[in-house]
Amino acid sequence: MGADHARRLATRIAGASLTALADPDEGRVGALAEELDGIAVHADPLDLIASDDVDAVVLASPGSVHEEQLLACIERGVHVLCEKPLTMDSESSLRVVEAERAGGRDLVQVGFMRRFDPEYVRLKALLDSGRMGRTLLLHQTHRNKSVPHPDFRSEMIVRDSLVHEIDCARWLLGEEIVSIQVISPTPTSHAREGVVDPQIAILRTASGAVVTNEVFVNARTGYEVRVEAVAERGSAIIGRPASGVYTTTADPGGGDGSWGGPIDPDYRVRFERAYDLEVQAWVDASRRGEVVGPTSRDGYVSTLVCTAGMQSLASGVPVAVETPGS
Ligand code: INS
Structure with missing residues (x-):
């Protein structure tokens, strides 16, 4: 799903450019970066989230690491589109909702495409x-x-x-x-x-x-x-x-x-159009400083x-x- 979103952002979405990819699987991310040309690669997603040339993040990592990555995005104040599930259990999901609320800005859209x-x-x-x-x-x-x-x-x-x-x-x-x-x-x-x-x-x-x-x-x-x-x-x-x-x-x-x-x-085929519309809506809303679609509360x-x-x-x-x- 990460590769799918990366190609989508690099080729079909207006108003955004893909600057960086992160994946602990070096071979996989290396091949994708080469295909998409001129993209920075990070082994650690937290380094990507922290980097200055990143204004917004798509998380297509396993649900078990979402909480840590979402909290890092919220702390840096960057918009984030997080694939479902938000996190693995309701306690950790609530922590994300509360962190976003404490930061005073809506930043999280969930990938219910x-x-x-x-x-x-x-x-x-x-x-x-x-x-x-x-x-x-x-x-x-x-x-x-x-x-x-x-x-x-x-x-x-x-x-x-x-x-x-x-x-x-x-x-x-x-x-x-x-x-x-x-x-x-x-x-x-x-x-x-x-x-x-x-x-x-x-x-x-x-x-x-x-x-x-x-x-x-x-x-x-x-x-x-x-x-x-x-x-x-x-x-x-x-x-x-x-x-x-x-x-x-x-x-x-x-x-x-x-x-x-x-x-x-x-699903990548069946919902291709839905994913395109979802990511475009997310980019447009992020540029306005808003969240549209499913929120962290959803x-x-x-x-x-x-x-x-x-x-x-x-x-x-x-x-x-x-x-x-x-
Ligand atoms: C995928 C994805 C698909 C769903 C699959 C799931 O992660 O969310 O939409 O049909 O069952 O494994």
Whole structure:
């Protein structure tokens, strides 16, 4: 994701120039710096954050190091776009929110890029317009073809994948989640030993709406992210394959042919436009000294719900979530 954002900043985003990269993997960062030409390289991200030629930072590092890096950005007063999750647990997320508040300036945007995806934006506008009446249910589906990361355990499905659905549910419905229950079928044989995949998370909101979420990270087919919203006078679906290319395929064995279209391989492809719009909005807002889009508080609240989700993953029973006032 870091390389993806670096290329985006270097080639497609107006009003910003990429000056430095940091990655402890020297070979990887060296190759990227060479490709992008004239970019300073730091082994330690904290050195990058401290350097004078850096006015704003994108963090695409693992969630376990976000707190330290975010606090360094806040201390230096630089704008930061932090990939999700904000941090690994609600206590550390709260420390980030409080540090930003103590500094007196809004500096943190969280990388919930779906809020910038044109289809999501249209769905949000439709729900907010009231044309379909009150929203009763959301059904959210989130499938990855596979997850190469060896540490992608059951908890990461909640913390790294479900976290998007949690943010979308709060944003689309405009209200807080009051409980979460995570249940699961017998796991797919494609998951690593002991990994609970797929998972179904059931969220309840303050007004009584229900959000069902399927997260399946070894689905084998491709990247599929869909939402169906059910309201009192209608329903709406987003996330259907968008290519519009209808293909027919011959069976190599001489059997019946089949029809269909391609499925995006991963999130970088499916949400490419959303990432472009997200990073452009972040650059524009940073130059004005503002934060648009998901804030550190949104990151904190989603981590709070994920923490409850991980408890429910272990127990199978619903866990209440108490969201502190803003
Ligand atoms: C990635 C990313 C994707 C999500 C994956 C997750 O870090 O957030 O959007 O689909 O499950 O591993």
